Amino acid sequence: MTSIDRRSLLAATAAIGALPLHRARAQAANTIKIGVLNDQSGLYRDVNGPGSVACVRQAIADFGAAAKGINVEVLVADHQNRPDVGVNIARQWIDRDAVDLILDVPTSSVALAVNQVVREKNKAYINSSGATSDLTGAACSPNTVHWTYDTYMLAKSTGGAMVRAGGDAWFFITADYAFGHALERDTAAFIRAAGGRVLGQVRTPFPGTTDFSSFLVQAQASRAKVIGLANAGGDTINSIKQAAEFGLTRRGVKLAALLMFISDVHALGLATAQGLVCTETFYWDLNDRTRAFTQRVLPSMPQGLRPGMAQAGCYSGTLHYLKAVADMGVAAARASGAETIARMKAMPTDDDAFGPGSIRADGRKLHPAYLLEVKAPGESRGPWDYFKLLQTTAADEAFRPVAEGGCPLVRS
């Protein structure tokens, strides 16, 4: 029996490790690589996470990529809500793995950082879960489409509705990073424009704040009529839960959940969440098309979650991207991310999740926004029957006008 010495074993192991890499580079001709970069393990996981990946795969299946001769590979990574981690993964994906499209990217601080990288490398970027309206404002890029929602749209729809209902004195509980700041800034602008006042705000450390009672008591002491929650995911859940515990809502203080997803409502339970108003651009039970989409993707959703708007945005974004790729050819799409995005802007969008829509020059995807109210437990007729529709804002009114955004692409 021949003995294998350690050195040759190590060399063999290294060679095996290198194999898939060589293969990956060799097969690139008709292959498009999509990297889904989001939160797979933290407080935003249920909002995007594996659910977004399931929606991307559904889009590839619905598009029939294989039948059209396009091979689509999906990579997934967890950016842990940290810009440094997100940027590193994005660079590795583009430099080493030849990824063509980076998708999803929640957490505005990470979303903005990845935006830079993708532009510098001339790849394509569809942001679905990120919220900051700066992605189509000061930070807009020819390589980027901001798909699902943004802080301006949320502020206008939810914030505007609360002010119209008489909530003219606000206090903000704001997650202390790019997203919270943008959401607070955009909402405050609407409040002031409508003649309301902002009495104060408190910036909560992100991530890692679990107890909001102290901030809620400060908010109450300000005698505000509305407490604006400029946070998301687990932070919003804890804020709402603890506001109920401290009896704020029973004393007539209104909570404005400026960004709330259906998974948040599910976690809170209708008994706690009932009556809250929020804005979504997708709700699974909106019409026949959204229900059909939901039925298709549901078997592959984690923990039986119904898709929320951020995840549906990944479906819709992937589908439209693949249409553009098929239209211009894989080689051309791979050669320039900016060209691909330009082609996407030139084509009208249409899919089951968002219906017909379009993409503006500054990278803003346009579709209607829905103001929804959480049902009381008695009104809910089945599992995940959580929202009733209060008001629909048309696509051309839901988002910030191009001129106000200050996007350099449009000015030039």
Place this chain on the structure above:
Amino acid sequence: MDEIFGIPAPLLFGQLLLGLINGAFYAMLSLGLAVIFGLLNIINFTHGAQFMMGAFAAWMLLEWAGLGYWWALLLVPIIVGASGVIIERLMISRLYKLDHLYGLLLTFGIGLIIEGLFRNEFGSSGLPYRIPAELQGAWDLGFMFMPIYRGWVVVFALFACLATWLVIEKTRLGAYLRAATENAPLVQAFGVNVPRMITLTYGAGVALAALAGVLAAPIYSVNPQMGSNLIIVVFAVVVIGGMGSILGSVLTGFGLGIIEGLTKVFWPEASATVIFVIMAIVLLARPAGLFGRA
């Protein structure tokens, strides 16, 4: 006297009280850690996951067995404590002869695995767990609106800490424990089964974490990452109090809860950092911690 440092006095009192409540969680968790470190010399990084398991076990008892909060308070520490005993017997006990670092790495790994398993099963948004009917409602203290449940948490945590302290300092069993901490071979020579005592101590430390988890379930969202959010702070508490010091960890837990609460008023952005600043200062001035023996 309406205002103290520009903050209305009532608001300040409210924040002190809220700090005390958070301090109760810090105290209970750091107490378990201190007990485990004192006897096992293991830095139990699974503690956060075990706190989370406590909250989930309470939820499971309610959803799957129909047993409410009060049963959970009794049963969960036993169930999760037993899981701790199994982990100690199967894995941790093999590392006592090695450096602290190995125990730290092992327990950290176990914690990550447990968290991952719960995340795969339950997602990250969390599960609703309601405050028990007997403890719903709130007192109006004049300066603030105080939920009865939070008052209960402080009282119960104080009671649990006091009971643990009494057992360790005033009973024969506690005397054995302390003796074994000093010189295990000698205590074993007197016929005390030291390995079993160590196993049960680990179980008890884990049971304390689980108990804190049950207390936390109605306040925080019951989610897989609830422990990891808290555990880093709790480790800082233990380091500040002095590793292995029982009374030190309890006092420091409550004290730092209050300091953190005040920071949330004066400089909210720094409230996640203040404890670590204190930790750095304490380590520079007194490396063994405030109550530790050098």
